[in-house]
Amino acid sequence: MTDADQVRLYRTVRLIRRFEERAVELVHGGQIVGGIHPYLGQEGIAAGVCAALGVDDVIAGTHRGHGHVLARGADPARMLAELCGRVTGLNAGRGGSMHAADFSLGVLGANAIVGASGAIITGAVWAHRRWGRDTVGVSFFGDGAVNEGMLLEAFNLAALWRVPVLFVCENNGYATTMPVTGAVAGSIEGRAAAFGIPAVQVDGQDPETVRIAAAAAVERMRAGGGPELIEARTYRFDVHHTFEHAVRLDYRPPDEVTRGRVRDPVRIQGERLTDTDRAAVDAEVEATLDAAVRFALASPEPDPADALAHLYASGMTARTGGG
């Protein structure tokens, strides 16, 4: 990888990290209602995978989806405005944290139903291919999702019809409070193997490692290979969802959290840069986010009269509930 690539990768993980930290502050300040699922600690996966994609590729993510959308290049200001429920948000304030989408960048949306992205992205990539495009797709999901039948059905369809979808399992060790050891019989790679899908396990805390694995998979997929799976081992530094800051669930031993935080993707990638380059990126990211916060908070809220706008793409309207 060139130095410029290293800097770009660092910029992405740093952007996601600071975006998430600022978003958590806005949750505590009451500006983001409903809370968020922070991606803190997992930044290297979105950054590494998206760095391996081309502009015409498509991705679909999860409830913990901010990182994927940002890594794809979405405007942090519009993304933050979306979390704040503003009309300037990516989804015009209709989606919020768990549904952020940017179709202009091939981001078909974060999805709040665990395991949902696999089949949707398989269909989307298959359709793009039918139009004669060279598209590949990525489905991001957590370790919890590998027990969802629909995802396994999607593995089957993608493998059977040789649809180039990279299934990226972000194994952070927990599905909410359920440890992966208590939930997954067999193994994640084994599930892929059962469908003839090549699978590798990578260190998700090293953005460069993730990028190399993803680039290799994307190259094989574009050359006509079918789907592949990457199991990225990672650790979520913070809570499952910000509601936990209030309810204090007890499921991760404190020393495990301390150990988990040692391998920090932002630090690992940052050490590959010169101090000057790193400081320049940090300053740039900070300025971007200051502007994003200002933009989001200054943006207008949507007009309540438009609450059902976009319900039907066909332009159909719904009867209202009142009177």
Add this chain to the structure above:
Amino acid sequence: MPRLSYRRALTRALADELARDEAVFLLGEDIQVGASLVTTGLAKRFGTERVRDTPLSEQAFTSFATGAALAGLRPVLEFQIPSLLYLVFEQIVNHAHKFPLMTGGQCAVPVTYLVPGSGSRTGWAGQHSDHPYSLFAHVGVVTVVPATPADAYGLLVTAIRHDDPVVVFAPAGAMDTREDVDDLVPVPLGRGRIHRFGDDVTVVAVGHLVHDALAVAEELADQVSVEVFDPRTVYPFDIDGLTESVARTGRLVVVDDANRSCGIAAEIIASVVERVRLLAPPRRVTRPDGAVLPFAPALDRAVQPGRDQLATAIHLTMKDGS
């Protein structure tokens, strides 16, 4: 033109749309050989890329269709059994239906879900005889239940061209009906059809029950003048058209092959009484609450809305209102 069967009308609609629009493709179980007899010949004519057999993975292929629609295709899915809709309710309601709003208008999901042989098929019992169109109306997914071959053709064509998800229920009880049709044209959504004009009572009948309602109206012709209103789409519902009819007749009976509680019949009655002062309390003839169709033919018939029940409801409404 020869007499066209309802089943062939569906085939004709699929063929015409496949021929007209490159973006249309079919997906389903055993559709290449046409196990339902609806897709017969289409794979040969259009190729297996556009008429694709799927493995038994309803949830994945339903969301696959959502993804394909997001990327510009117009998928038509065929379901072999109406109760498979319960399996994919999540994929239709929670994804396909919600995508446009949740993304702030960034996308459309033009998928058609075709359910030939919905409702009771004698001898298929509890898990093959459901008719869950009211559920889709409740969640706001466009839902059509054509009664005649011409409407089956016209509504399926419209469904495929529509930019939102549409569920098309083709009742088993209507599949073998035939009619002479001169020209086949698209039928708009949300526009009902009066099959028979009358002065005394409006009977709203859904799907195959239109034919029962017409038969009952004929039987009672020397006693009561019955108007038969077929909504054709249960969501959106042609409430203006129905209001106009009931405002003339002053009486309302609904016959609906769905369970009583929270069925479309309840919604129809509520919507009408919000707008019209009736001469008599409205009545509805439906399946029982929580119905499961029993196997033995006599039991199966016993829980379906029947002609006798409809005739009785009409008489009672006339009596109440006189």
